[in-house]
Amino acid sequence: MNIIIIDDDELVTSALKTILEASGTLKVLASGTDGTDAIKLYEKYRPDILLTDIQMQGISGLEATETILKKYPDAKILLLTTFLDDEYIIQALRLGAKGYILKHDYKSILPALEAVYSGQSVFGTEIISKIPELLNSAPKFDYASYDINERELKVIELIAEGLSNKEISAKLYLSEGTVRNYLSIILEKLELHNRTQLAIFYYKHK
Amino acid sequence: MNIIIIDDDELVTSALKTILEASGTLKVLASGTDGTDAIKLYEKYRPDILLTDIQMQGISGLEATETILKKYPDAKILLLTTFLDDEYIIQALRLGAKGYILKHDYKSILPALEAVYSGQSVFGTEIISKIPELLNSAPKFDYASYDINERELKVIELIAEGLSNKEISAKLYLSEGTVRNYLSIILEKLELHNRTQLAIFYYKHK
DNA sequence: ATGTGAAGATGACAAATGTCACTTTATCAT
């Protein structure tokens, strides 16, 4: 198995090279320190797997991934990261990266490479367990932090079901005027301008 | 690494046992043919990994997974399947299974086991690439089938961005009245009653 | 050339929506 390693920090690339090659089952064809290297080296060597950091100066690992996959859809790219970033995970999945693992998890990297080499996709378990919530509930909105109280939240939910003020007032045993007042306050707090925008906001942050 | 294999078909379990043990890196502690076996054997042997089929007589692999994970949250369970079933994938992810791979993909199973053993989650690549659409799986709406034309669709999109009729008319170089007429027609075709419901509809079917 | 139909515009109207300044009511801590 031939791979290429890309990481901002040359200490990391050389350490990984040593550790991984010690197994005797793989060869590090080359290594680089940013997204530009990743693309250039991938095209030059066409490795079985590209092992790359995400956060780097200039072109990021994700951008490089996108560029490479556009040209070589079968490319196997395994992303390394030092921390969990929700945005990146989803993007990586969408782009078609074959894996996403924590770089400090040394003992996992080789098995991950083997699995990817054999055609699987590998993700840190913490990451997989987050996928459902990440995709369903995109960056979930914290209404409390905008001083939206219980009652107001209920109004928001009903508006997001498409109910009119009259219907909402009936359901909540309030007068229609009160519901209007609530809505007015909600819109101000959320810096929106009408109920439709509120419903949209609700679904986008659900 | 100690594992247990569960599959409806004893030919499969014995074949897998032979193949996997040939590697010399793992031991098959026991094997069974249904979900009940899975639970019983897991509790008895507490293997590093439970490798189990999904579709089986009686208790399915998924049900067994749920039961086992409830009692042993750290259990590492790798699901085997002969075909891709959307429902199962999502359920497996939600339950917290550590992987989901095709059982006929012999050469992938050992690397997958190694990766799971080292703490990763492994999924067939075809499966990962399906996750986003599966989770967003609101059957996409075919506006054309409701006689919504190009122009009307554009209006729908702008309403779904929260614009007022006036803003829409400016953007589309139409008079405000015309936009109102379009909206009126759209609502009738879609059997909705106001723009907010339309925006909601749009996002629910997006 | 003619008329048929689609796209767009108008104007009138009722209803719903959103904003604001106040008032009422109930609760609760002092």
Add this chain to the structure above:
DNA sequence: ATGATAAAGTGACATTTGTCATCTTCACAT
């Protein structure tokens, strides 16, 4: 008992929204 506070209501008002019936244009098929 008395303020303070929060929840709910009122009424007035300007806008926006949605519906409808009725034009005007304009392309284009016959």
